[in-house]
Amino acid sequence: MISQNTRELLLEVRDRAAAAGIRASLVLHREKSHLMRIGNNSVSLNTSETLTRLDVRVLDGRREGTHTSLGHIAGRAFVDEALSIAVEKARVAVPKDYEPILECVEESVDEAPQDDAGLADIDPAVKAGVYAEIIETLGKGYNFSGSWSSGRTEIYLVSTAGPNEACHSGTDQAFTVVLKHPGAKWELQNEQSGWMAGSVTAATATAALGSLLPLYERQPGARNEPGDYTLLLGPAAIAELMLYALYTGAQGRMYEEEMGWTTGMKIGDQVFSERISVVDDPGSDLTFRFGFDMSGMRRRPFPVIDRGRLAGLMYDLGTAAKYGRAQTGHSLESTSISIATGDGPADPMRAVAGMGRVLVIPALHYMNLPNMSKGIVTGSSRFCATTAVDGVVTAPIFSTRLTDSFRNIFGNVAAISPYAVSVNLSSTYGRRAPVAMSVPSYMVVEKVRMTDCADSF
């Protein structure tokens, strides 16, 4: 947890700023990260980083300035300098045509709902051991790659707008292993996630990869002609499709600025199948739980899609200020999106038993939006994609491209799994920001447009 000395230092600077009439928020973000990368059956990189960032935001009337210092917080001078830079930037800034809102911690929070010292301090040898066991079990004749990121994220937020402090500490991990045939170019993948040491196991990976190996070894790849198909989507594909759909359809800013596919719609309009319900639920243990957002607002369950109807739009601090809306606790990177499970059979193959030829697509690669206004998404199948005929997996498929609208994909839902799983969606572009989504373990969708297919996997 953030040390008492650091807290007291930031509180002292905040109080002095408030006394001087400065409107400022201070956020300390500290990460202790570890990553092991695997390539060609070897550990190719084993890293440790401990990084501390101080973000300062200052409002001067309608003027605003922000500054981030990444470095060793040696004392008060470090914090004072960061604050003075932001103060000067705000002083010179161009004023906005609306009233910006300063972060305000609405109630003191000191939370660590998912913090495991065992994971934060995991011995890298444990990771190397898990990978070694997977390679040993499945065979060194294959080429294994992957990565295993783990760490602890600590966030401490205070503001001159109030006396409260918000403090969060949590651990997370994202594990992947990819098995590649040395000659045939097909790749199988297993992903695992969680916030506790021990939740990633070699046995889980070997079972998942081992179950598909005979099919890939026995059957050549199948090619799909462009056309409409029934898809059995796996959790990673469901999560990424829904993330893109919500980003472009349920974010307050996209909606207000008429850029997304819900432009012209209103709350209560039917947008997806009645089988689809989505809640941003910070209490779900299948997501990474943040009890407050970066505006200082307490986060509570927030319905986004209710039985296919648009139920809520997610507003962050800046959008709420600009468009005069209420904040909804979405000034953050880590939403806790939970897609409701359904009443389909537990076994996904039973769900497609009478449906003829179905494309089984567990994951999609490099999605993007050729027409954001119409909510059209494209991406290609990746890892473990197969065909199934009447509920029996028959052959691996070559990399095939999906190009269709969110409304069509989530509007033609034939079955949803009764079980939820966690999908890790963390991006490590910048600071450590763990994100996970709770999704049904499968979803069957019909009449989805496939637009291309490669000649290889």
Add this chain to the structure above:
Amino acid sequence: MELLERMKAGISGNIARMAAAGAEYSDARFFADDRSETLVLYDGNLEGNDTTFQTGTGVRVLWGGAWGFSASSDPEMLDACFDQALANARTAARLVSVPLRMGRVSAVRGSYRSPVATDPFGVPLDEKLAFLVDIDARLGEDWIARRMVSAGFTKRHVLFLNSDGSEITKHTANVFANMVIMALDVEGRMQRRSMTLFTTGRGTRGWEMLRDPGLFGGHADRIKSELSALLGADSLEFGKRSVILLPGQGHLQVHETIGHPLELDRILGYELSFAGGSFVTLDSIGTLRYGSEKLSVSSFGGIENSPGTFGYDDDGTPEKDYLLIDRGLLVNVLSSRAMVNEANDRAGRRILDGSGGAARATAFYRAPIDRMTNVNILPGTDGTLEDIIASTRDGIVLDNPTSWSIGSNREHFHFGCEIAWEVKDGRRTRILRNPTYQGHTLEFYNSLSAVGDESTWVVCQVDNCGKGEPNQVMQLGHGVPVVRFDGVVTGERS
């Protein structure tokens, strides 16, 4: 200066200590100063007025054929940082089947400084904002729904030392800028037109780039006019036709379907779990017909003014200027020292002659990986844009991406663009909305039928190339002329 000298002595001592402990190689990058500034005017409101300062040291140790890496912002923790990197390497060495090797090279002593006339960090903030506000005012019209003008500045001072005895200092600087306008079309859907700061390849990398109207601000009226015409335009219909890519689109095509597939770590399988692999194999080097004879592609290309020009890479290798594709034949790849050694070992012969100087890290707290430098299509002999249009029977001219999606081994792609101009029988006829095109990489480049001359060649800047785990954002440039491809699938099936 005192800190820099102290860090230099500390790093040298630790490198010697690592060698005594059995390390095969070690290096450190001390970022004495790494700063950035981002200014964003959105609908006239200053929504981004950000600066970031960071300082720290990243250490790599190669021990037992495996890398250990550690980073710290605290100069007092330098010894501990080396110890951690060594401990990480020793742990990693428990699982090695293909030992990584840096090989032996001569020590390099040098320095590099980006050409800058006016340091943007020395320009007062109010002056910078006044400049952006002026452009914003020129973009504003009643019919324009959204407008955005942004500028970003970076400056970095890095000291690099390694166990070869190399000592390199780098002062790099870059300027990025973009303007975007959006408006609702006849269907009530948002359309956009944008202009990104580009360079001529020569010149400097300071505040003066923005002040040159030919490079940036002078394009505001043009994009307004084009967006206006776009709003009532017909949508592109599905069909096969020629596509003529302006540099605004061509650079992304090169980036995604030549640059990334030719990164050697991808070819060797080190990116499979995240960014993907490549359809290119080691056997492809010297044998694969990547495109028509009109396609020649270089790495670096002698470009002084590009974010992909940095003097020395993060292995200590001086920047190189070489061909990747020579008249359609694949002849080389983008590489770093360890990857070249592994490729030659795996091939059982010397297929690559030393590192391509492409090892780069985005910050002190990330380990270097193989990254694109400047990957460029060399100018051709097919004249100007108008000459190429004149020789096109049925096609479209495309500019600026709105969407890009590429298969995991980069063998197929789907791109959306801001705008298309229809070409019929050698003449531009009308503007078309919502253009998209797709293809298979080798088939596409083998359909290359025209390459514009030097007058069409522009160095496009990329400030957000993502790769690696933990992910790293990198900056680079692509010099590209106008290019034409035939028989391309365009638009979406109804």
